[in-house]
Amino acid sequence: MTRTTLLATVAALAFSATGALAQDRTIGFSQIGSESGWRAAETTLTRMQAEERGYDLRFSDAQQRQENQIAALRSFIAQGVDAILLAPVVATGWDSVLQEAQEAEIPVVLLDRMVDSDPELYLTAVGSDLVHEGEVAGQWLADTVGDRECRIVELQGTTGSSPAIDRKTGFENAIAGHDNLEIVRSQTGDFTRALGKEVMESFIQAENGGRDICALYAHNDDMAVGAIQAIKEAGLKPGEDILVVSIDAVPDIFAAMAAGEANATVELTPNMAGPAFDALEVYWTDGTVPPKFIQTESRLYTQQDDPAGEYEARKDLGY
Ligand code: AHR
Numbered sequence: 001m002t003r004t005t006l007l008a009t010v011a012a013l014a015f016s017a018t019g020a021l022a023q024d025r026t027i028g029f030s031q032i033g034s035e036s037g038w039r040a041a042e043t044t045l046t047r048m049q050a051e052e053r054g055y056d057l058r059f060s061d062a063q064q065r066q067e068n069q070i071a072a073l074r075s076f077i078a079q080g081v082d083a084i085l086l087a088p089v090v091a092t093g094w095d096s097v098l099q100e101a102q103e104a105e106i107p108v109v110l111l112d113r114m115v116d117s118d119p120e121l122y123l124t125a126v127g128s129d130l131v132h133e134g135e136v137a138g139q140w141l142a143d144t145v146g147d148r149e150c151r152i153v154e155l156q157g158t159t160g161s162s163p164a165i166d167r168k169t170g171f172e173n174a175i176a177g178h179d180n181l182e183i184v185r186s187q188t189g190d191f192t193r194a195l196g197k198e199v200m201e202s203f204i205q206a207e208n209g210g211r212d213i214c215a216l217y218a219h220n221d222d223m224a225v226g227a228i229q230a231i232k233e234a235g236l237k238p239g240e241d242i243l244v245v246s247i248d249a250v251p252d253i254f255a256a257m258a259a260g261e262a263n264a265t266v267e268l269t270p271n272m273a274g275p276a277f278d279a280l281e282v283y284w285t286d287g288t289v290p291p292k293f294i295q296t297e298s299r300l301y302t303q304q305d306d307p308a309g310e311y312e313a314r315k316d317l318g319y
Contacts, residue, residue, distance in 0.1 A: 025284075026056045028076030029085040032113075033064045035158075035191045036222040037250040037319040041270035042112065044318025046085065049273040053281075064158070064190075066090055073097045077104045083280050085273065086122075087111040090160035098122060107283065111272040114162040124279050124290040126272045128298050130163050133266045134170020136300050137245045140264045141215055142178050144243065150214035153203045154186035155196050155227060157219035164188070167219045167247060184213075189223040196223025200230035210234045210242060218246040221253035221265055228261050239263055249301055251314040257307035267299045270318070 027050060034040055043059075050057035058081065060072035066089050076084050077100055084101060086108055088094060098121035101108050110125035141152070154171070157164035168186075175181040185203050189196040196218060204210035210231060216238075218224035224246035231238040238244050238261040246253060249267035256262035279290035301310065 024056075025054070025083075026058065026079070026081045027083050027085060028058045028060070028072070028079070028081040030060050030062060030069045030072040030076070030087065032062055032069075032087050032089045034061070035064060036193075036220055036248070037252060038220065038222070038248040038268060038270055039191075041250070041317060041319040042087070042272060045271045046111075046273035048318075049271075049277055053277055055277075062089060064089060066093060070094075070097045073101060073108075077101055077106060080104075081106060082284075083123075084108045085111055085276060087272075088113050088115050088162075089158065091116045091162045091165065092160065095121065107280065109276045109280065111276060112163075112268070119292050123283065124276075124292055124294055126275045126279075126294045126296065128268050128296045130166030131170040131173070133163075133247050133268065133298050134167035134172075135174045136170075136266045136298060137167075137217060137247060137264070138171040138174025140300060140302070141217065141243065141245055142175055142181060144263070145181065145214065147180060148214070149180050151182055151184045151207070151212055152215045152217055153200070153207070153213050154183050155189040155199055155216065155218040155223040156186060157188065157191045157223075159188050159190075161191075163247075164219055171217055183217075189218070189226070191220050191222060193222040193226035196226030197230045198226075199223075200227035201234075204230060204234045204236075210236045213242050215243040215245065218244070221246045221248040221250045224262060224265075225252050225256060228256055232261075237261075249299075249310070249314075250319050251311050251317075252319075254301070254307040254311035254314065257301070257303050258311060260303070264300060264302045267297070267301060269296045272296070 062068035094115045094117045107123040112127045189199045207213045228238040244262040245264045247266045249265045253265045282288045
């Protein structure tokens with residue numbers, strides 16, 4: 001290939017069907033905040049993916065507030081971005097702003113959480129099967145305790161968020177029919193380490209200094225890590241006196257598993273932006289509409305799965 005042909009080929013590849021250079025693509029990203037290690041990793045990976053692909057990423061941190069996200073979306077629409085990534089803090093209340101994006105012909109891709117709006121209002125959603133995650137956690141616990149009586153405490157995620165709703169449902173599905181398993185206390189810890197610890201302290205106090213608790217199910221690892229601290233401060237051994245199962249697979253939970261202080265976690269990949277950008281690129285190129293839901297994998301890790309190695313492999317990935 002001659003130098004001229006090579007340059008022409010590179011130039012042709014850089015142009016999409018609509019004639020815009022890849023580097024000219026502007027993406028608005030409305031992120032929930034930084035409530036967890038997982039969320040931090042998702043932000044890091046989204047920035048990296050955008051940089052690798054030559055996009056101008058406009059980032060907005062909503063600090064956990066839906067009204068901030070709605071304002072950010074309106075600002076992205078006014079700026080005329082080429083696409084919007086939205087990690088919606090709660091499931092309800094998005095219809096109007098999604099309608100506005102659609103009227104402006106700006107495709108919206110949901111990341112990691114779902115909304116209850118008409119799916120016609122967004123291009124696609126990238127995420128895991130959140131009900132399945134809860135089922136995997138519940139099944140692990142049912143298999144682990146067998147016929148033993150087990151009083152479970154549950155730390156829920158952010159109230160009204162799709163992972164809090166679905167992970168609860170999934171876990172309850174899995175333990176239904178096991179009369180020896182009972183959720184005796186359940187409260188939100190808002191997906192944060194600090195609140196996870198605080199709520200666990202109140203559970204321990206209400207449950208005979210923690211001695212009546214057999215297992216903790218936390219909707220994310222950060223709350224589990226906070227709760228593990230509370231269990232230790234109460235003079236009990238997390239992972240032994242109180243089994244700990246949670247969701248995300250962040251490095252800190254693997255460190256806890258390696259120390260015998262946590263038992264199992266269900267992985268949620270923080271790389272939601274990769275599949276989102278892949279779908280957008282195909283859509284921009286030839287108008288192919290992606291499937292409404294692009295599902296990421298959920299894998300169970302236990303203490304048998306080399307937690308120390310998993311910690312090492314993940315500790316520098318932006319968590
Ligand atoms: O929506 C995904 C959840 O949000 C993660 O499990 C949790 O850590 C985060 O805050």
